[in-house]
Amino acid sequence: MAGIKLSAVKKIYPGAAEPAVKGVDLDIQDGEFVVLVGPSGCGKSTLLRMIAGLETVSDGEIAIGDKVVNQMEPAERDIAMVFQNYALYPHMSVRQNMSYGLKNRKMPKGEIARRIDEAAAVLEITPYLDRKPRALSGGQRQRVAMGRAIVRDPAAFLFDEPLSNLDAKLRLHMRGEIKQLHQRLKTTSVYVTHDQLEAMTLADRLVVLNHGRIEQVGRPLDLYRRPASTFVAGFLGAPAMNLIDAEVTGGALMLAGAALARGLQAEAGRVTAGIRPEALRLRAAPGGNFRLDYVEELGGSRIVHGHIGAQRIIAQTDLAQELSAEMQAELPLEELHLFHATEGHRLSMGLNQPATADPQLVGA
Amino acid sequence: MQTKRTTFRSWWLPYLLVAPQLAITLVFFIWPAGQAVYQSFLREDPFGLSTTWVGLRNYIRLFDSAEYLASFETTVIFTVCTASLSMGLSLLLAVAVDRMIRTASVYTTLVVWPYAVAPAIAGILWWFMFNPSFGILTYVLEMVGYDWNHRLNGEDAMTLVVLASAWKQISYNFLFFVAGLQSIPMSLREAAAIDGAGPVKRFFTVVFPLLSPTTFFLLVVNINYTMFDTFSTIDASTAGGPGQATTILVYKVYEDGVKGLNLGSSAAQSVILMSIVIALTFIQFRFIERRVQY
Ligand SMILES: Nc1ncnc2c1ncn2[C@@H]1O[C@H](COP(=O)(O)OP(=O)(O)OP(=O)(O)O)[C@@H](O)[C@H]1O
Numbered sequence: 001m002a003g004i005k006l007s008a009v010k011k012i013y014p015g016a017a018e019p020a021v022k023g024v025d026l027d028i029q030d031g032e033f034v035v036l037v038g039p040s041g042c043g044k045s046t047l048l049r050m051i052a053g054l055e056t057v058s059d060g061e062i063a064i065g066d067k068v069v070n071q072m073e074p075a076e077r078d079i080a081m082v083f084q085n086y087a088l089y090p091h092m093s094v095r096q097n098m099s100y101g102l103k104n105r106k107m108p109k110g111e112i113a114r115r116i117d118e119a120a121a122v123l124e125i126t127p128y129l130d131r132k133p134r135a136l137s138g139g140q141r142q143r144v145a146m147g148r149a150i151v152r153d154p155a156a157f158l159f160d161e162p163l164s165n166l167d168a169k170l171r172l173h174m175r176g177e178i179k180q181l182h183q184r185l186k187t188t189s190v191y192v193t194h195d196q197l198e199a200m201t202l203a204d205r206l207v208v209l210n211h212g213r214i215e216q217v218g219r220p221l222d223l224y225r226r227p228a229s230t231f232v233a234g235f236l237g238a239p240a241m242n243l244i245d246a247e248v249t250g251g252a253l254m255l256a257g258a259a260l261a262r263g264l265q266a267e268a269g270r271v272t273a274g275i276r277p278e279a280l281r282l283r284a285a286p287g288g289n290f291r292l293d294y295v296e297e298l299g300g301s302r303i304v305h306g307h308i309g310a311q312r313i314i315a316q317t318d319l320a321q322e323l324s325a326e327m328q329a330e331l332p333l334e335e336l337h338l339f340h341a342t343e344g345h346r347l348s349m350g351l352n353q354p355a356t357a358d359p360q361l362v363g364a
Numbered sequence: 365m366q367t368k369r370t371t372f373r374s375w376w377l378p379y380l381l382v383a384p385q386l387a388i389t390l391v392f393f394i395w396p397a398g399q400a401v402y403q404s405f406l407r408e409d410p411f412g413l414s415t416t417w418v419g420l421r422n423y424i425r426l427f428d429s430a431e432y433l434a435s436f437e438t439t440v441i442f443t444v445c446t447a448s449l450s451m452g453l454s455l456l457l458a459v460a461v462d463r464m465i466r467t468a469s470v471y472t473t474l475v476v477w478p479y480a481v482a483p484a485i486a487g488i489l490w491w492f493m494f495n496p497s498f499g500i501l502t503y504v505l506e507m508v509g510y511d512w513n514h515r516l517n518g519e520d521a522m523t524l525v526v527l528a529s530a531w532k533q534i535s536y537n538f539l540f541f542v543a544g545l546q547s548i549p550m551s552l553r554e555a556a557a558i559d560g561a562g563p564v565k566r567f568f569t570v571v572f573p574l575l576s577p578t579t580f581f582l583l584v585v586n587i588n589y590t591m592f593d594t595f596s597t598i599d600a601s602t603a604g605g606p607g608q609a610t611t612i613l614v615y616k617v618y619e620d621g622v623k624g625l626n627l628g629s630s631a632a633q634s635v636i637l638m639s640i641v642i643a644l645t646f647i648q649f650r651f652i653e654r655r656v657q658y
């Protein structure tokens with residue numbers, strides 16, 4: 001087991017106009033489960049493949065444990081990888097698939113058998129050990145791919161969207177299994193996904209990437225509560241955070257000519273206001289600022305689509321919420337996020353109160 | 365494997381569509397084959413004046429003939445050498461191209477050229493290069509101290525026809541190997557690299573086994589090619605000589621039939637040849653194909 005340290009890591013693909021990874025610094029602790037998340041094409045896979053040694057590092061340094069691995073072959077890095085398409089050897093049985101990496105490392109036969117039996121028992125694939133991958137379901141293949149990684153007992157696991165080929169239900173199940181497996185093995189893991197829910201639930205630490213750069217690193221809840229930019233704010237959480245154009249004047253957040261919140265110690269000027277759908281409180285009130293457009297029923301809660309002035313806003317409410325065409329929207333001040341109108345970074349509002357403070361409801 | 369089913373609206377359309385192919389097969393394959401079988405039971409004098417029914421005697425005589433049995437041996441040597449040389453070389457080229465597939469369009473085109481060359485021209489091309497009096501390769505060989513003469517030396521002649529035939533087939537094999545290699549997902553090789561297999565081990569334990577359907581298909585095609593299609597290459601370069609050194613079965617059919625005008629024996633030889641190919645193909649598909657499935 002070992003930590004992984006990335007220092008100013010860059011990747012420029014030959015012939016590409018723009019670097020795919022533009023200088024990433026990241027210190028992954030021993031035993032930590034780090035999730036790289038971001039939209040398609042942001043460089044997640046590239047970063048992971050550089051750690052694995054499947055892509056060369058254009059600039060910067062990658063260290064696994066205390067060894068710089070830039071020049072090492074993938075096999076020498078003591079990592080195991082789970083691929084999106086599982087990459088099981090189709091001509092080998094499950095057992096052979098799992099033993100291949102161990103045989104190549106000249107491990108004694110008895111030890112190989114012991115490890116395979118143990119991993120197969122944990123992953124519940126013992127009945128399939130002598131089958132070829134083609135005779136397995138998607139979920140079983142996924143387990144075999146995990147098994148192949150586990151038996152190696154490597155310094156780190158690398159996962160590249162391992163669950164994205166599974167259906168929603170199985171994905172949820174395997175997500176839980178991966179989490180349990182990590183709690184049990186405590187092996188350093190780097191996990192790539194573009195599914196923010198998967199990212200939030202699995203990560204000890206979340207790394208949000210955008211255009212080859214790290215937008216923010218931190219514990220999932222910290223990122224959720226204090227996103228450093230409009231990008232992170234909009235990326236984490238479903239339904240996504242409302243990001244609306246607003247103005248700060250005289251300590252009040254003005255939206256469509258009315259104050260949505262007061263008592264801000266933010267500089268006057270145009271801002272982007274971030275409001276989580278579940279933070280917005282709605283109250284049926286004729287002449288209120290919120291105009292209802294339509295409602296989506298989720299079963300346990302509902303999503304209310306509407307607008308304030310010209311800005312579309314969504315709110316998530318419980319089923320007890322009374323709905324009417326005109327409602328008053330209110331926002332606890334500490335649930336408000338302010339971002340720079342053009343640059344998108346988080347602005348200080350001069351709020352120092354902890355999240356547990358009494359909600360300070362502000363009406364228009 | 366999934367098969368696509370097309371439904372035709374009228375029952376006669378499918379028959380109409382396969383009719384031209386059926387007609388060609390019937391006229392150019394089934395009918396002559398039947399003629400050959402019939403003729404193999406006859407003895408006919410060179411002028412076609414008298415024909416006698418001799419039963420199996422043409423066949424019996426063939427298997428008593430040392431010359432015919434020698435031709436069998438020549439064919440085996442020739443087929444094994446040509447098929448392994450052309451498949452080996454094209455696999456090597458395909459692996460090289462697969463590594464830098466970006467530049468492959470130019471490279472691929474170059475390697476495919478020989479396939480556009482008619483077999484007889486290929487034979488003459490190599491015959492020229494190895495011509496004992498003015499061939500460029502003979503000249504080079506002489507410089508390194510080898511006295512090349514395929515007109516006198518049977519082994520030289522065999523080398524010449526093997527080279528010419530294999531060269532002709534490389535492009536075809538190459539295309540299939542490249543396609544086969546390209547269809548192996550990159551992630552499998554990457555997984556093997558992470559699993560600690562070096563490039564050579566990776567090739568033999570992962571890439572080559574996954575390529576086996578392609579290899580098997582090419583094996584069938586190549587064996588059929590060397591047994592039949594090499595006729596014009598041999599005719600243009602060595603004409604079966606010196607002596608009988610490069611007289612493979614199909615060439616002997618021609619020699620005995622067209623040159624020697626021994627039609628009965630020649631027909632019997634064609635029938636034997638035909639049965640060999642049918643048997644080989646059957647064995648290959650029946651027994652080997654099952655094992656190359658993964
Ligand atoms: N082999 C390559 N050659 C050139 N450019 C590449 C190569 N691989 C990836 N890229 C580019 O690098 C950028 C990052 O790609 P990468 O595969 O890392 O994205 P990703 O974050 O994993 O996306 P996804 O979620 O779709 O898998 C993309 O713009 C992509 O086009």
Ligand SMILES: [Mg+2]
Nearest residue numbers: 044045046160
């Ligand atoms: Mg990716």
